[in-house]
Amino acid sequence: MPDEIAGLPELRGDCARCFGLCCVALPFARSADFALNKPAGKPCPNLQGDHRCGIHADLRQKGFTGCTVYDCFGAGQKVSQVTFGGQDWRTGPKERARRMSDVFPVVRQLHELLWYLTEALGLPAARPVHPQLRSALEETERLTLQSPEELAALDVAAHRQQVNVLLLRTSELARAGAGGGKGGKGGKKAAGKDRRGADLVGARLRGAQLRGASLRGACLIAADLTGADLRDADMIGADLRDADLSDADLTGAFFLTQPQVNSARGSTGTRLPASVTRPVHWTSGR
Known part of the structure; x- marks a missing residue:
């Protein structure tokens, strides 16, 4: 961390x-x-x-x-x-x-x-x-x-x-270094990476390439993010209640808090930034 x-x-x-x-x-x-x-x-x-x-x-x-x-x-x-x-x-x-x-x-x-x-x-x-x-x-x-x-x-x-x-x-x-910021690689913003405030309730985002994405305030309730690439993503205020983060990669994701992680679902294969801990209920089922 x-x-x-x-x-x-x-x-x-x-x-x-x-x-x-x-x-x-x-x-x-x-x-x-x-x-x-x-x-x-x-x-x-x-x-x-x-x-x-x-x-x-x-x-x-x-x-x-x-x-x-x-x-x-x-x-x-x-x-x-x-x-x-x-x-x-x-x-x-x-x-x-x-x-x-x-x-x-x-x-x-x-x-x-x-x-x-x-x-x-x-x-x-x-x-x-x-x-x-x-x-x-x-x-x-x-x-x-x-x-x-x-x-x-x-x-x-x-x-x-x-x-x-x-x-x-x-x-x-x-x-910017991941191609998701303003003026990222090549001086252009990565296409589809600005999901700020997006309504993604129940969205099918299995395996989605969201590295460097802005998910600030995005509503991801019950979204399927299995295996998604969320490295270096801005997660501030994203609603992850019941979102499936199984095997997703959140390495380097920032502004991600413990309450957000606790409200989601995940697996032993989910990779998290060091600033948060893996919830007990992800593996115990409790």
Whole structure:
């Protein structure tokens, strides 16, 4: 995995240092992903007194697949241990619990941006914009350290938009060598490689040659990507729920997160970038 991400464990969820905030702050509706309805700010009935999930080992079997694909990018422990100084929402006033529920989704978005910016700094091809990326990373980290009141009032969408300009440029630079970026090999954009925001629900893409493609925000729900070449592809925001990545090659794919991989299907033959790990359910069937 890139040294930058490997050296930042704070961008990976650590439930042992969190007060179960994702199980409290976030809402979910009864569906194929969740077995019941839960409003924002109300603890999940499966959350135990020690902030651990009572059915963690059986979440998929009990209808909580959505929980198994979620990751807070380390926002849970940041809010629990830094923003609120280790103060538990269970033992404090109701106002604290409400404020923690308000702040957690904000910090989660900021930590996701930190993940992308950190990964971008690990891409040699993006060296021309490394100074701007470092500045954006430092500013994003500074925002995560604000008071609960400041975080609750933060315009995260505006900050994301600013960062996205840099991430788009990073994508162009990183994909150019594979023929998928702006002005790639031969000075031309590879034909059919711009799938940004494409509706590819259930698409038959078995063996597709998508090296260096932009799949930013593409909807690939239940798409068949068996054996597809996704090397050096930009995967930011791509919806991979139930997509079949069996034997696909994602070597060098960037801006691919663990939640995306967890939501997909794969095999022992699927090749993944080192920044993510192979989900247990790909081989266990659970």
